[in-house]
Amino acid sequence: MESTQLRLARRPEGEPDDTTFSTTTETLPELQDGQVALAIRYLSLDPYMRGRLSTAKSYAAPVEIGDVMVGGTVGEVVESRFDGLEPGDFVLSYSGWQSAAVVDGSQVRRLDPSVAPVTTALGVLGMPGFTAYAGLLEIGKPQEGETVVVAAATGPVGSAVGQIANLKGARSVGIAGGPDKVRALTEEFGFDAALDHRSPDFRDQLAEATPDGIDVYFENVGGAVFDAVRRRLNTYARIPVCGLVASYNAVGQPEGPDRMPGLMGQVLSQSLTVRGFIQSEFQKSHGRDFVRDMGQWVADGRVRYREDVVDGLENAPAAFAGMLRGENFGKLVVRVGG
Amino acid sequence: MESTQLRLARRPEGEPDDTTFSTTTETLPELQDGQVALAIRYLSLDPYMRGRLSTAKSYAAPVEIGDVMVGGTVGEVVESRFDGLEPGDFVLSYSGWQSAAVVDGSQVRRLDPSVAPVTTALGVLGMPGFTAYAGLLEIGKPQEGETVVVAAATGPVGSAVGQIANLKGARSVGIAGGPDKVRALTEEFGFDAALDHRSPDFRDQLAEATPDGIDVYFENVGGAVFDAVRRRLNTYARIPVCGLVASYNAVGQPEGPDRMPGLMGQVLSQSLTVRGFIQSEFQKSHGRDFVRDMGQWVADGRVRYREDVVDGLENAPAAFAGMLRGENFGKLVVRVGG
Numbered sequence: 001m002e003s004t005q006l007r008l009a010r011r012p013e014g015e016p017d018d019t020t021f022s023t024t025t026e027t028l029p030e031l032q033d034g035q036v037a038l039a040i041r042y043l044s045l046d047p048y049m050r051g052r053l054s055t056a057k058s059y060a061a062p063v064e065i066g067d068v069m070v071g072g073t074v075g076e077v078v079e080s081r082f083d084g085l086e087p088g089d090f091v092l093s094y095s096g097w098q099s100a101a102v103v104d105g106s107q108v109r110r111l112d113p114s115v116a117p118v119t120t121a122l123g124v125l126g127m128p129g130f131t132a133y134a135g136l137l138e139i140g141k142p143q144e145g146e147t148v149v150v151a152a153a154t155g156p157v158g159s160a161v162g163q164i165a166n167l168k169g170a171r172s173v174g175i176a177g178g179p180d181k182v183r184a185l186t187e188e189f190g191f192d193a194a195l196d197h198r199s200p201d202f203r204d205q206l207a208e209a210t211p212d213g214i215d216v217y218f219e220n221v222g223g224a225v226f227d228a229v230r231r232r233l234n235t236y237a238r239i240p241v242c243g244l245v246a247s248y249n250a251v252g253q254p255e256g257p258d259r260m261p262g263l264m265g266q267v268l269s270q271s272l273t274v275r276g277f278i279q280s281e282f283q284k285s286h287g288r289d290f291v292r293d294m295g296q297w298v299a300d301g302r303v304r305y306r307e308d309v310v311d312g313l314e315n316a317p318a319a320f321a322g323m324l325r326g327e328n329f330g331k332l333v334v335r336v337g338g
Numbered sequence: 339m340e341s342t343q344l345r346l347a348r349r350p351e352g353e354p355d356d357t358t359f360s361t362t363t364e365t366l367p368e369l370q371d372g373q374v375a376l377a378i379r380y381l382s383l384d385p386y387m388r389g390r391l392s393t394a395k396s397y398a399a400p401v402e403i404g405d406v407m408v409g410g411t412v413g414e415v416v417e418s419r420f421d422g423l424e425p426g427d428f429v430l431s432y433s434g435w436q437s438a439a440v441v442d443g444s445q446v447r448r449l450d451p452s453v454a455p456v457t458t459a460l461g462v463l464g465m466p467g468f469t470a471y472a473g474l475l476e477i478g479k480p481q482e483g484e485t486v487v488v489a490a491a492t493g494p495v496g497s498a499v500g501q502i503a504n505l506k507g508a509r510s511v512g513i514a515g516g517p518d519k520v521r522a523l524t525e526e527f528g529f530d531a532a533l534d535h536r537s538p539d540f541r542d543q544l545a546e547a548t549p550d551g552i553d554v555y556f557e558n559v560g561g562a563v564f565d566a567v568r569r570r571l572n573t574y575a576r577i578p579v580c581g582l583v584a585s586y587n588a589v590g591q592p593e594g595p596d597r598m599p600g601l602m603g604q605v606l607s608q609s610l611t612v613r614g615f616i617q618s619e620f621q622k623s624h625g626r627d628f629v630r631d632m633g634q635w636v637a638d639g640r641v642r643y644r645e646d647v648v649d650g651l652e653n654a655p656a657a658f659a660g661m662l663r664g665e666n667f668g669k670l671v672v673r674v675g676g
Contacts, residue, residue, distance in 0.1 A: 222599065241605050244602055253600065254594070261585050267579050267613070268581070269394075270614065273614075274610075274612040276609045
């Protein structure tokens, strides 16, 4: 059995490009007892992957040059020497950017396609959905009548944040780029207000959409949006920080003025909470509740999701670079041929 | 009865100076039922007062030009029409920078000089002590064996933070300016390590004093100390922010590079908690525990304190300006003549 693999060829400075990954083909080893062979059907593309390309200090070790790029995957079992998994079963694994893999059966989770499409295990019912759920409920703590703002709001994290906020009785304000996405925010996802951060009068729109200020800003973007949001924060506002995609491709330190003292001054004068997190921190405490709540909400149609499916593993690098520029529309997933 | 009063004459740009306050004398009104007349014995000088001189957005309204400058005070009752207070009683009031005041008896708290010197109501057993207690325990949450760092560590907040950290089984590292203060940190207050932020090799000293990194940084200073501390923070570190005295006199936005994106990136990659607070937020939840715990610790000698007493209300402006430069050594209190 052969696997087509995308390996890290060169650490990008700035945006990843054609030279970042290289393609190899490898014959997979024979199955050992306890292992399964997977044909990868879907590969998840997520902003955190940009961090894995860099040696900058982070919560996870970087991918080494020459290694297969990491990533969440949905695979179909093609051969099994693991009790409880049979050919034809779909599983969630962390097999990375490749078309096939041999993995320990104990390291994968069986998916039931009759409950929800298997791709949801990479999105609304997977890591991005859990990021929204745990970060919003545990750090953001939205109260009835409060205002929750989130950017990249058609993405898998942002769209879940807005809908969970609404389910908790808060008012949701979504920010996205371009009229199609902005329309989807209110029409598909039920946001109470939707804004285009590319509008020249974005700041005025934000003020209008948040007449009572902002109580929770779910930060997954950074950059200019954060600057505008800061001015609307209420005393005791909470800012769960799960991503800063606007600066992931940044090279060097940005020019002044130095806004750090101003930010710290605001943290003090408004008793703000700024809290970074990685979803894995909350798996033990919130994982079970998430599976129950989110499974129910998705089944009921109270939480909706949108997927942006790209065909072909060979198109993963371009799709990934596009995602960092905000070009995807919904959870970005690669359908891996085979 | 006459009161000598210091009133805000001009909002300072940068450091407060001779032109900031003006002195007036006023005859106090006749006592009404329920009121007491106080001869002010001690005036507390605290960094937060710098914020009251400015119209910049803050958690409290600024002092208006022409108003008596605000502040916590210990007064002696000289006449009473309030049940439960008699001439000779000492009370805690918020009478500001003046020598005498007429106040509602219900607005003051009677102090028992036999339990602790009355000045402690302005320091270790008052607002600064409570700031340390609530911020450290509720936000910092020091665990046994963790490392807690605090600057301005001979001050009333910092010295309490270090000693409470030790009582909770954490390791305390204090930062101060100058050899006398640094010596007092270990000898008087029992810090496990003490550093001089003026040392040319301060960063190396900090690294040496925090071999296991920093779990809690109690932020009351800002500036260069925060920059050095940032590099030593551990994953999940907590930063209660109660003051930024290093920048209180700042004029305009500092030059670049812009450190804000770097700070937010660190918040994300290390899952940091940055939380501003004003002690009053925690009065209801922690006020009673504080009175019990801190009263006991001070009585037992497990929490020690140091006061820096300046004689004469007329010297308050210069002492206040000096405090903002870090010139006080312990809780700064003005003994008001009369």
